[in-house]
Amino acid sequence: xxxxxxxxxxxxxxxxxxxxxxxxxxxxxxxxxxxxxxxxxxxxxxxxxxxxxxxxxxxxxxxxxxxxxxxxxxxxxxxxxxxxxxxxxxxxxxxxxxxxxxxxxxxxxxxxxxxxxxxxxxxxxxxxxxxxxxxxxxxxxxxxxxxxxxx
Numbered sequence: 001x002x003x004x005x006x007x008x009x010x011x012x013x014x015x016x017x018x019x020x021x022x023x024x025x026x027x028x029x030x031x032x033x034x035x036x037x038x039x040x041x042x043x044x045x046x047x048x049x050x051x052x053x054x055x056x057x058x059x060x061x062x063x064x065x066x067x068x069x070x071x072x073x074x075x076x077x078x079x080x081x082x083x084x085x086x087x088x089x090x091x092x093x094x095x096x097x098x099x100x101x102x103x104x105x106x107x108x109x110x111x112x113x114x115x116x117x118x119x120x121x122x123x124x125x126x127x128x129x130x131x132x133x134x135x136x137x138x139x140x141x142x143x144x145x146x147x148x149x150x151x
Contacts, residue, residue, distance in 0.1 A: 002091060002092055002095035002096075005091040005094075005095065006088065006091055006092070008091075009084065009087050009088045009091055010088075012084060012087075013080070013084045013088075016076075016079055016080060016084065017043060017046055017047075017050075017080075018043075020046055020072075020076050020080075021039055021042040021043045021046055022039070022042075023072065024036050024042045024045065024046065024072065025038070025039060025042045027062070027066060027069070027072065028062050028065070028066075028069070029042075031061075031062070031064070031065040031066075032058075032061050032062060032065075035058050035061070045058060046076065046080070049073060049076055049077060049080070050076070050077070050080035050081055050085075051081075052077070052081065055073065055077065058073070059073040
């Protein structure tokens with residue numbers, strides 16, 4: 001049930017990764033080929049950045065050549081780490097809440113006449129057992145339960 005929503009979030013995340021990978025390659029591949037030599041390596045570098053694994057090392061290397069490189073990295077960290085990851089978690093939690101609400105609605109839904117009659121039969125059987133048990137333990141000095149209930 002949450003798969004379609006998760007696919008949408010992953011698609012959004014993929015687009016953000018792809019755009020930032022192309023931008024990173026264009027901006028930094030000449031000065032930092034270790035992290036930006038190809039689109040694939042750029043994507044791996046961005047994965048490192050989004051997981052916050054020594055991302056500042058990559059940023060400081062880029063800042064040696066472009067003093068405004070911090071804008072690129074901070075915006076990617078904010079988008080990737082704080083927005084998209086939290087959106088992914090929100091989708092999962094929202095779908096769990098919806099499933100829980102549906103289950104509660106099923107359990108509290110209207111009872112059918114057949115279910116009511118079944119409950120009534122079970123209650124009558126239980127009353128007969130109690131009446132028999134009461135008669136066995138108290139002898140004949142006790143009124144039958146059916147007479148007590150009728151008034």
